[in-house]
Amino acid sequence: MHVQIIGATGMIGRKLTARLLADGALGGREITALSLLDVVAPDVPAGARPRIAAEATDLSAPGAAARAVAARADVIFHLAAIVSGEAEADFDKGYRINLDATRALFEAIRQEGLRTPYTPRVVFTSSIAVFGAPFPEAIGDEFFTTPLTSYGTQKAIGELLLADYSRRGFFDGIGIRLPTICIRPGAPNKAASGFFSNILREPLAGKEAVLPVGEDVRHWHASPRAAVGFLVHAGSMDLAPLGTRRNLSMPGLSATVGEQIEALRRVAGEAAVRRIRREPDPTIAKIVAGWPRNFDARRATSLGFKAEASFDAIIRAHIDDELGGRVG
Amino acid sequence: MHVQIIGATGMIGRKLTARLLADGALGGREITALSLLDVVAPDVPAGARPRIAAEATDLSAPGAAARAVAARADVIFHLAAIVSGEAEADFDKGYRINLDATRALFEAIRQEGLRTPYTPRVVFTSSIAVFGAPFPEAIGDEFFTTPLTSYGTQKAIGELLLADYSRRGFFDGIGIRLPTICIRPGAPNKAASGFFSNILREPLAGKEAVLPVGEDVRHWHASPRAAVGFLVHAGSMDLAPLGTRRNLSMPGLSATVGEQIEALRRVAGEAAVRRIRREPDPTIAKIVAGWPRNFDARRATSLGFKAEASFDAIIRAHIDDELGGRVG
Numbered sequence: 159m160h161v162q163i164i165g166a167t168g169m170i171g172r173k174l175t176a177r178l179l180a181d182g183a184l185g186g187r188e189i190t191a192l193s194l195l196d197v198v199a200p201d202v203p204a205g206a207r208p209r210i211a212a213e214a215t216d217l218s219a220p221g222a223a224a225r226a227v228a229a230r231a232d233v234i235f236h237l238a239a240i241v242s243g244e245a246e247a248d249f250d251k252g253y254r255i256n257l258d259a260t261r262a263l264f265e266a267i268r269q270e271g272l273r274t275p276y277t278p279r280v281v282f283t284s285s286i287a288v289f290g291a292p293f294p295e296a297i298g299d300e301f302f303t304t305p306l307t308s309y310g311t312q313k314a315i316g317e318l319l320l321a322d323y324s325r326r327g328f329f330d331g332i333g334i335r336l337p338t339i340c341i342r343p344g345a346p347n348k349a350a351s352g353f354f355s356n357i358l359r360e361p362l363a364g365k366e367a368v369l370p371v372g373e374d375v376r377h378w379h380a381s382p383r384a385a386v387g388f389l390v391h392a393g394s395m396d397l398a399p400l401g402t403r404r405n406l407s408m409p410g411l412s413a414t415v416g417e418q419i420e421a422l423r424r425v426a427g428e429a430a431v432r433r434i435r436r437e438p439d440p441t442i443a444k445i446v447a448g449w450p451r452n453f454d455a456r457r458a459t460s461l462g463f464k465a466e467a468s469f470d471a472i473i474r475a476h477i478d479d480e481l482g483g484r485v486g
Numbered sequence: 487m488h489v490q491i492i493g494a495t496g497m498i499g500r501k502l503t504a505r506l507l508a509d510g511a512l513g514g515r516e517i518t519a520l521s522l523l524d525v526v527a528p529d530v531p532a533g534a535r536p537r538i539a540a541e542a543t544d545l546s547a548p549g550a551a552a553r554a555v556a557a558r559a560d561v562i563f564h565l566a567a568i569v570s571g572e573a574e575a576d577f578d579k580g581y582r583i584n585l586d587a588t589r590a591l592f593e594a595i596r597q598e599g600l601r602t603p604y605t606p607r608v609v610f611t612s613s614i615a616v617f618g619a620p621f622p623e624a625i626g627d628e629f630f631t632t633p634l635t636s637y638g639t640q641k642a643i644g645e646l647l648l649a650d651y652s653r654r655g656f657f658d659g660i661g662i663r664l665p666t667i668c669i670r671p672g673a674p675n676k677a678a679s680g681f682f683s684n685i686l687r688e689p690l691a692g693k694e695a696v697l698p699v700g701e702d703v704r705h706w707h708a709s710p711r712a713a714v715g716f717l718v719h720a721g722s723m724d725l726a727p728l729g730t731r732r733n734l735s736m737p738g739l740s741a742t743v744g745e746q747i748e749a750l751r752r753v754a755g756e757a758a759v760r761r762i763r764r765e766p767d768p769t770i771a772k773i774v775a776g777w778p779r780n781f782d783a784r785r786a787t788s789l790g791f792k793a794e795a796s797f798d799a800i801i802r803a804h805i806d807d808e809l810g811g812r813v814g
Contacts, residue, residue, distance in 0.1 A: 249654065290730060302630045304649065304731050311650040315643050321632065322639040326577065402618060403632050 165238030185394025337410030493566030513722025
């Protein structure tokens, strides 16, 4: 089978690529071709078995989506997006990449199918940013989408388009709303959500991290490993049970910052916890107050999506996957 | 003040025009100019007091939205849309008119404001078609939008765009989800929902009407007069209490076909009821089964939107407004 990943150079895209190459198959079918697309040409992993094509493309450019779709992949993972902060800072760019390019992709698939029948599986990564405060104690599967960012708006629109194109039979789509990914590998970044990962990743590597909010702040997490698991499941599961409701909040772990820190203490000891420096930042605290804290993701859970059940497991996944099993 | 109606030749557009001309004001401010736009040039009502401009324009055409917005109206009513059946039959046309033209309008307002500050009130007519079965007993204000038509998808996307453009301060928008309008004046049409109006309007005019579903079918109604009332209120109320949640299900009346018929009997007598001919149509029955039956529209109600409390009132409004007070 032919698998295409759009947005392959991002953190999740690279991990999904590695997972698919390691598995060699998706849903029990051998992967014979893998197309990696992003605005910069993705690296081709060395020694990879299936035929791999890597290409730099901007889906929002005229004709780009049609060229990408001409490969007629069996499964298309659409991960490409401008992140929340950038989409808020640059209104036009956010709409161009997150909305127009997504619609161009969907429409290119439809047009390809109008020429010769073609109904690929399309897996679209949405986000819990489609929801906006105030929230119920746990956000259920039928709660409405009232995004408080342009990014969340663009993702919510992508979900609606995906559902309509699927309902009309133009492709077989599923949208998955990812929790905040924790522990995010790499260097600390300036995203308002960065500290959720920083306060674990940096101490585990023997470095200091800044905590800008109180320990009672609650948030919704899943590991990079769980996120890749969601994608693989979404790419291979039977979608008939979804009916016309094609967008799902993924399971995750609702935890306070204090619970994160306690897990760090259990897994890596007191020395690691002492590397967290408290520097309250009212601006970040205010932004975070508008974010979802907890979900009741029973629909996704009943459909076989799985996330970590404890922050200890999230930390151990990071130590295994990023630190070669060792704590610094 | 300057009021602009986009989609002015439709049934609601004409009634809104008549109401604004009769009132001479909106929200206590005199209407000094009225711009009527539609794909065909709207009629200019005779003897009208304010300056009226009527223009044929297709908002989806390049530059058309910018030209419309250059008038810098204080309040813009955006009613223009391809109806549900046509948007389902012609996928491209539905997206072009219901999505692209709406976005073009919103974007033209933003661009106008980037040149010289401009934040008009924008009233957008959405629809209960943003919801898709299965439903709770009554659809609450926080129920999710899972449209089962492309029309409903396009309206749900319009709502999201309206909320984001309002949140960013590009205009002051409100989206109102209209119930099914009953009694719809004019000739019977082939819309699947047509019978809800036909079985009252035709007998009231001394004519026969066909009822294709059972008397237990429940649906959500408001009169044309109530719909115009929603628009006038939306165009003049303070929107601050809405916060970022700019789209509201309007109040209405949940009634069965049997209750409609009983009201007809009370208002117009047994002779009128005898003009309803039962001709079950399984296709129509199946379509209608996927439609909302009841809402708990407490948010809109608390914000001052008002609908009829009985079908007797809906029928009397029709007799007053369309039949000069006489039953045929």
